[in-house]
Amino acid sequence: MHDTFLRQLTPSQKKAVLHVEGPLLVLAGPGSGKTRVIIYRIAALIDSGIQPYNICAITFTNRAADEMRQRAAALGASGGAHISTFHSLCVRILRRYAAQAKVQSNFSVYDDSDQKRCMKQAIKDCELDSSNFPPGRMLDAISSLKNQLIDADTFKAGVADFFSKILAEIYVRYQKLLSERNGLDFDDLLMKTAFLLRDSGDVCGELGERFKFLLIDEYQDTNHAQYTIARLLVSRHNNICATGDPDQSIYRWRGADVRNILAFENDWPDAKVVRLEENFRSAAAILEKADNLIAYNQKRKEKKLIPTKPYGKDVLVESFEDEVAEARAVAQQVKELSDKGASLSDIAVFYRVNAMSRGLEEAFIRHKIPYQVVRGIEFYRRKEIRDLLAYLKVLVNPDDEIALLRIINTPARGIGKITIDRVHSYAGRCNISVFEGLKKVEHIEALSKGAKAKLSAFADMLDEFKKDIDGPRFHGDRLVPAKAGIAPLAQRVFDESGLAESLRSEGADGQNALENVNELINSITAYDQQAEEPSLLDYIQQISLFSDVDGYDTSSERVALMTLHAAKGLEFENVFIVGVEHGLLPHERSTAGENDDELEEERRLLFVGMTRAKTGLYLSYARYRTIRGQMLRTIPSQFLFESGCDFAESASSCHSRESGNLYHDDNGNDNRSVPYFTVGQLVRHDSFGLGRVKEFIDMGEDSVVIIKFNTGRTKSLMVKYAGLSKMDGL
DNA sequence: CATAGCCGCCTTTTT
């Protein structure tokens, strides 16, 4: 290891980097240089004679994996180390050990819309009504079962109550549909891999040999299935290095179990623990507020954020009339920062829900500020992209009925619903896939002559794509990579399927779509050049895992707009967080539960957002916000008070500015209609019971009081609606 | 069989 590298590290960082054998837990606060530590650690391992081939680093997103690969390459430590997400790794493992895992190697990876379609079908097949059993809810329930590694048969065997029995039926049926279509959903990738490693000692041993060193980043957000995979992978050598921060756990709703990181030392009793508590990113003022906020979480190990930078600018909290004014103000402030020389690529705006990007985009457009919404799925969700990918999917996996039905009449080629139904039901009767049905149209009596011809022409076209291309072909159960790469094939399919033509005839929209397809083909070209073993199969299986932050281009001179969740792992000079309002952050859906777990996760979410900022942090809320077409009065988030940000003043000044001193006349006399509360006041609420006032925000009639109730819950309430009675102190 | 228009459903966060 070069001294020049090591000299850049603190003593704790050095300990983590130079630790070689055995389990290591790196508890790394925000901005502690964790990513750098991981990369240097990979370099140090290689330096100490370990083959890059034997190193596997797991990141949370594909974007993070890309970045890590690049930075490792810059250190000269890239060659051969496997760096990817859990899901990507599982795809490769399942493909390689398909037989042992009891899957077919050319499986389709089903994304959420495919899943939904399958689920609807499953509910229908069970002769249930999807309004009583909403597909989304059922998928959530099944997803969490899979994350717990409970498969359909096991679940079915163990259920007693009415609802669970039905869920079990649906689960079984859903899995059957997936397997008929040779599809795996995201959770299957993890579950099947965990089962494979658990049940096949040989495979587990082989992979343990291959990955002698396992590094897992964002360990606080691993779920039980991922945890099991990790445990099994390192069971022979225990060379596991987990890095993470319990305070940044924000994916509980997706099955992430923060106990994985909390129990690391129990799981690996000889673990060495390194704490990285110094923060090299943010000004002390920002850390102080973030620290204040996170300290409100009860279920938490005490931890300090140690600043290394000067105090800097105070965190700015502003309130606005509505979301339009808020967005305009953000745009204006961005403009000012930019005029002072700030780089747009170093500015970000975070919000709680994707729907909030719209208003911000409009403001940025009006102010002519370049921006990018970091939400890569958008691209792969586009119709034209999905259409072309569906063709490629069918070429890889003919049993992928969803993809096949998508393209059978796209572009329109005169194959209507009735024709499709006839083929579909014929295939069902003969117990063959729809694709096989296409080959036997002559046997389907119900079809007209014209329909038969059209179906045959379609099937021939697919065959032609398959045959004429230079691979990929199945040799046994292995797909041989296309010699010429995937891009030319994609181009050919696009041209000859009629997709290109139909877009060209559509005018402006079609033009746009054509450009998108070009972009897709460019990205396939890039894939062809950099993939380890490019094949259509690999491409199609990996592409389904790409999403969200993955498409984020850090180098372009544009302001980044993203959700707080997507902000994880990033940093910016200036950060705006909008909509810091009760009901939005914390989100209303997370304040309904019986305990504070979800509220605490919302608090961590804001904590993550705040700690992305290096020098400037701007929090804001709107007094009115239009939600689902309805203009609603909002309440500032309790988190604003908890963070100790100075803002009550801005709230009331803003208020009096626009409403002309309704509540206080110029002499400061009080003509208010709602009572004052002082901190510490004991109060009673009709449904929440006794509690103590933690904060009071004077906004006249719209004053808000934050109360910690004896039940342990903290709520912020509008005084005028809350019906609080003051109790005498005890 | 294709298309346009309407109705009703969902709506947090995402690999």
Add this chain to the structure above:
DNA sequence: GGCGGCTATG
């Protein structure tokens, strides 16, 4: 408010 699915019409 937005999308998917259904229906009525050409």
